[in-house]
Amino acid sequence: MPNSATVVRRSDRGxxxxxxxxxxxxxxxxxxxxxxxxLIVLIFAAAGPLLIVLIYTFLKAGSYGGVIWEWSWDGxxxxxxxxxxxxGTVSIADxxxxxxxxxxxxxxxxxxxxxxxxxxxxxxxxxRSPKTRNLWLFLITIxxxxxxxxxxxxxxxxxxxxxxxxxxxxxxxxIDSPIEMLYTEFSIMLGMAYVYLPLMVLPLYASIEKLxxxxxxxxxxxxxxxxxxxxxxxIPLVKPGIIxxxxxxxxxxxxxxxxxxxxxxxxxxxLGNLIELQFGQGRNWPLGAALSITLLVIVMVSLxxxxxxxxxxxx
Amino acid sequence: xxxxxxxxxxxxxxxxxxFSSMAVLCFVLLYAPIVALVVYSFNSGTNIALWEGFSLQxxxxxxxxxxxxxxxxxxxIVASIASVTATILATMAALGTTxxxxxxxxxxxxxxINQPLMVPEIVTGVALLIFFAIIKAATGYHGLxxxxxxxxxxxxxxxxxxxxxxxEGMDGVLxxxxxxxxxxxxxxxxxxxxxxxxxxxxxxLMLAFVISLDDVVITELVKSAGxxxxxxxxxxxxxxxxxxxxxxISSALLGVSVLLVSIFFILRTR
Numbered sequence: 001m002p003n004s005a006t007v008v009r010r011s012d013r014g015x016x017x018x019x020x021x022x023x024x025x026x027x028x029x030x031x032x033x034x035x036x037x038x039l040i041v042l043i044f045a046a047a048g049p050l051l052i053v054l055i056y057t058f059l060k061a062g063s064y065g066g067v068i069w070e071w072s073w074d075g076x077x078x079x080x081x082x083x084x085x086x087x088g089t090v091s092i093a094d095x096x097x098x099x100x101x102x103x104x105x106x107x108x109x110x111x112x113x114x115x116x117x118x119x120x121x122x123x124x125x126x127x128r129s130p131k132t133r134n135l136w137l138f139l140i141t142i143x144x145x146x147x148x149x150x151x152x153x154x155x156x157x158x159x160x161x162x163x164x165x166x167x168x169x170x171x172x173x174x175i176d177s178p179i180e181m182l183y184t185e186f187s188i189m190l191g192m193a194y195v196y197l198p199l200m201v202l203p204l205y206a207s208i209e210k211l212x213x214x215x216x217x218x219x220x221x222x223x224x225x226x227x228x229x230x231x232x233x234x235i236p237l238v239k240p241g242i243i244x245x246x247x248x249x250x251x252x253x254x255x256x257x258x259x260x261x262x263x264x265x266x267x268x269x270x271l272g273n274l275i276e277l278q279f280g281q282g283r284n285w286p287l288g289a290a291l292s293i294t295l296l297v298i299v300m301v302s303l304x305x306x307x308x309x310x311x312x313x314x315x
Numbered sequence: 316x317x318x319x320x321x322x323x324x325x326x327x328x329x330x331x332x333x334f335s336s337m338a339v340l341c342f343v344l345l346y347a348p349i350v351a352l353v354v355y356s357f358n359s360g361t362n363i364a365l366w367e368g369f370s371l372q373x374x375x376x377x378x379x380x381x382x383x384x385x386x387x388x389x390x391x392i393v394a395s396i397a398s399v400t401a402t403i404l405a406t407m408a409a410l411g412t413t414x415x416x417x418x419x420x421x422x423x424x425x426x427x428i429n430q431p432l433m434v435p436e437i438v439t440g441v442a443l444l445i446f447f448a449i450i451k452a453a454t455g456y457h458g459l460x461x462x463x464x465x466x467x468x469x470x471x472x473x474x475x476x477x478x479x480x481x482x483e484g485m486d487g488v489l490x491x492x493x494x495x496x497x498x499x500x501x502x503x504x505x506x507x508x509x510x511x512x513x514x515x516x517x518x519x520l521m522l523a524f525v526i527s528l529d530d531v532v533i534t535e536l537v538k539s540a541g542x543x544x545x546x547x548x549x550x551x552x553x554x555x556x557x558x559x560x561x562x563x564i565s566s567a568l569l570g571v572s573v574l575l576v577s578i579f580f581i582l583r584t585r
Contacts (some may be wrong), residue, residue: 003440015551034411035424038404038471043470047430049442056445066448087541115339120331127329138580141501145522145576147529149546153557154348157355162352180371197345204404217328255435257532262553272437272532279536280446287443291439 009271056289065283077288079294080297096274106185106260107253110192114200114249115219115242117193121206122241123234126211137205144198151264155180155191183265196252200245207241208234240309247306249298269296351568355560373563382548383564388543390528393459396472397466398523404467405474405523406516410508413482431469439469440536447537457539465537466527474519475525477583481515514582521579525572 057075059067059247077083125136143151158164159181166178181187211234219229235242256271264270269277271291278288356374360367360489377383405428412424431439447461493503509516531546538547545568552561 005326019547022417027416031411031418032420036409037422038408038475039427041400041404041464041468042427042430042471045443046434046439047427050434050438052446052449053438053442073453085477117337117344120334120337121341123331123334127375134584139342140345141580142576143349145525145579146349146569146572147546147565149529149531149550150352153549153561153565156350157352157557157562158348194344194348201370213328220328226331228414234331239325252435255437257437261548272435275437275441285445288441292441292529296438297450299433303433309498 003178009079025115038099044152046168053289057293059286061284061286063283065279065285066250069099072286075284075290078284078287079290097250099274102185102268103254106189107250108254109189110196110199111246111249113193114197115153115246117203118197118200122201123128125201125205126208137202140198140201148195149258149262151195152191152259153170155187155194156263159187159190159274166172175258182263183267185264185268187263188256188260188268188270191254191263192253193249195259196249197253199248200281203248204238204241207238208246211237240312243309244306247309253303255295321388332553342361349569352562353566356559358559359560372568375561376569377560380560383545383560386543386545386548389459393462393466394524395562396463397470397527398520400463400467401470401523402474402478402516402520405471405519406512409472409482411479414485414487415481415556421526428475429472432472436469436532437536440533443533444536451539453517459542462534462537462542462544463540465533466530469530469533470523470527474523477518477522477579478515480583481512481518483512518579518582519584521575525575525579528568529572557581 056067058070058071060070060074062068078093079265080093080096083090083091091190121140125140127135128136156163160166161178161180161182162183165181166175169175170178181190186206215237216229216233219233224233256270256274257276260268260270260273264273274289275288275295278284278291282288323382355366357371358366358370359370359372379488408424408428410422415421443465450461451457455560458504485508493507494500498506529546530544531550534544535547535550538544543551545564549561549564552558
């Protein structure tokens, strides 16, 4: 046995190489194993059921809710169209169209309201000293983590007929009878702008904080006015933040359920309420499922714009 | 004169006219309704718009209402189980996705973990309503587990975020040192990784608890009859208008949320 030592060494090296790839494989297996319990819960109680919703859009509605397992296009058909029960004529479901339109309109309006109020706020925070900045940010985020329902209640009490605004205005003799604000489209818009405002301020702040103020100084040196600096320098530079904030407000507004229910008083339905209705009194699960998928697609498209915008920003 | 006065004020590049007052207005608008709600919960009158004097009577009324006790207890049970479970699962997932060599499928894992943040709550609620209806019909079981499972799922991304952030901020030096000193993987995890990760885990737990405690939409759609939580109970009470009692409950819940979120912020900045 002359060469036993070298043989051992050679096999040792082979073992080492082998163990390197084996170890890597084992690592991946360990990582996947660590993620598995969370993934199982999420797939069973969040992601997976979405597929069942998609299947339900193609089934027939049961008369007492639920579905009958028969293929049908009715769910999708009813999203935008309706059939007269008596003569079978097909017409556009104007009730649904008006709810879609209201959802989009109020979401855009609340996004704009949040932008108008949120932009100066984000700018204000970003121009504070670094120490106080965190405190202001904390003040913006605190309401966001408190109950949405409670914040909606709070807005409701401010704007109702006997609320603070109307009581004050009447006491000061500015108006005689209360201005009707609650249970209108305006109140929903206001409520959504109010509850989602932090989602506008945070990305705006992140953009403005990175602003290079030397550029602005240069503009002023070249005799630019304040308005010019704001329109032609600041706003173009923080545009990614404006887009991000707007999408972050627009998406939850579009799917809002609580705010329109509380502040709309059951009269001014939005998409979220229309969906819920199909699973309650409406007893039309396939239609509710089709409406849900429609909302989901709109949201996903908006998110895609958001992600692309993020990537462009990081380039 | 006026021009001279303007010139005297130091020219600031950062200054934009009206922005500071807009910001102050924004903060006032943000907090005024909440402050009004809390103040009026201490009103002694039955009318919530008229101030008649300080009193704790509505808190007493709420406290003694058996229905409120029941739904509060249910909310706490669901939030506790869901947030603890979600935090454990999120910690494991964070360990499996952070500070690792990139591996295939990692992107899919991220997408699945963050999915509850991207899909509108009403859509998730509807999906769970349909899915659980099928299971309920098949098994005949109508218990609280459905609600707990739903809450656990949407709490996972909220627990995951701070834990992952904390983990990313930790370099692996101490763990490597421990392994060099012949610590077993379990020992390294127990004695090094978890103690360092602890603030992140606690922050995740706080956030998950608050999110579960506040949920309305998914709970409203998933709950079986007689399974109201505090928020869905309050939503149901709305048919009678806002009573001072609801104000008192809201203020109490608000206090709990603000306290937990403050703890979360302190833990995160440490």
